[in-house]
Amino acid sequence: NFMLTQPHSVSESPGKTVTISCTRSSGSIASNYVQWYQQRPGSAPTTVIYEDNQRPSGVPDRFSGSIDSSSNSASLTISGLKTEDEADYYCQSYDWVFGGGTKLTVL
Amino acid sequence: EVQLVESGGGLVQPGGSLRLSCAASGFTFSSYEMNWVRQAPGKGLEWVSYISSSGSTIYYADSVKGRFTISRDNAKNSLYLQMNSLRAEDTAVYYCARGPWNGYIDYWGQGTLVTVSS
Numbered sequence: 001n002f003m004l005t006q007p008h009s010v011s012e013s014p015g016k017t018v019t020i021s022c023t024r025s026s027g028s029i030a031s032n033y034v035q036w037y038q039q040r041p042g043s044a045p046t047t048v049i050y051e052d053n054q055r056p057s058g059v060p061d062r063f064s065g066s067i068d069s070s071s072n073s074a075s076l077t078i079s080g081l082k083t084e085d086e087a088d089y090y091c092q093s094y095d096w097v098f099g100g101g102t103k104l105t106v107l
Numbered sequence: 108e109v110q111l112v113e114s115g116g117g118l119v120q121p122g123g124s125l126r127l128s129c130a131a132s133g134f135t136f137s138s139y140e141m142n143w144v145r146q147a148p149g150k151g152l153e154w155v156s157y158i159s160s161s162g163s164t165i166y167y168a169d170s171v172k173g174r175f176t177i178s179r180d181n182a183k184n185s186l187y188l189q190m191n192s193l194r195a196e197d198t199a200v201y202y203c204a205r206g207p208w209n210g211y212i213d214y215w216g217q218g219t220l221v222t223v224s225s
Contacts, residue, residue, distance in 0.1 A: 035211040037152070044202060044218055045152065050211040094209055096142070096154035096168075 002026045004091050004099035011105040016081050020102045022091030023073040030067055032094035034074040039101075040087045048089075049076060081106050109133040109214045111203045116219030123193050123223070129186040129203030129216055137161075137181035140207045143188050145199035146218075155201070156188065157208055166208070171197075193223045 003025040012018040022034060036049040047056050049065035052074065062082075067074045074093075078085055086106045091099040115127040127143070143155040156177040157166045165177055176189040186203055200220050206212035 032209070033211070037212070044215045045212075046215065047211060047213055050213070056213065090152050092152075092211065096144075096157070096209075098152045098154065101151040 006099040006102045009103040017079040020076045021073050022099050029072045030069050035092045036076045037090045038087045111216035113203050113216045113219035116221045118222045124191045127188040131184045136184040141186045142204045144202045144204050147199040195223050198223045
């Protein structure tokens with residue numbers, strides 16, 4: 001099976017844009033959809049992106065997803081950062097493989 | 108409104124057993140595939156088990172195969188996870204999660220904590 005590798009942590013200021021990467025270890029990132037889940041401290045995860053770049057209803061359009069075959073990675077981009085975006089973010093793909101999670105700090 | 112409410116967690120000794128339940132409401136439970144996903148304290152998410160809408164197809168993570176059993180009762184709108192031969196490394200919050208095999212989870216429960224310790 002493959003692994004999904006995420007940076008352990010990222011930080012950015014309110015109002016700025018941040019991108020979190022998710023790199024697939026083997027096989028093409030484009031061959032299976034990638035999802036992104038947000039988990040605020042003490043809460044259950046919620047879905048912010050599914051099928052690479054689709055937003056569930058209720059998720060603001062500040063959240064966007066993409067894939068890059070050249071780096072074999074998926075990315076979650078959050079623009080106009082708000083303090084409420086501070087959370088752990090997990091990518092997930094085929095065979096229910098999860099990335100290790102990225103802690104986003106908005107300072 | 109879709110709701111998934113887990114119950115049954117608690118403290119159990121190594122080698123013991125526990126049965127988790129997930130009560131579903133707000134959608135036609137019998138039409139949806141379901142999963143259990145767990146999260147050890149301070150760690151990431153780990154998929155545990157999947158069951159198809161009819162219960163005819165089931166998958167397990169290697170880490171729990173042979174020890175855990177997933178089941179569902181569509182008449183009671185409920186999902187279950189029978190956990191036997193529990194180990195310290197099974198200590199985690201267990202989430203009930205709606206989603207198809209190789210798809211994505213669209214709804215998560217709030218989770219129930221299982222602690223395996225003597």
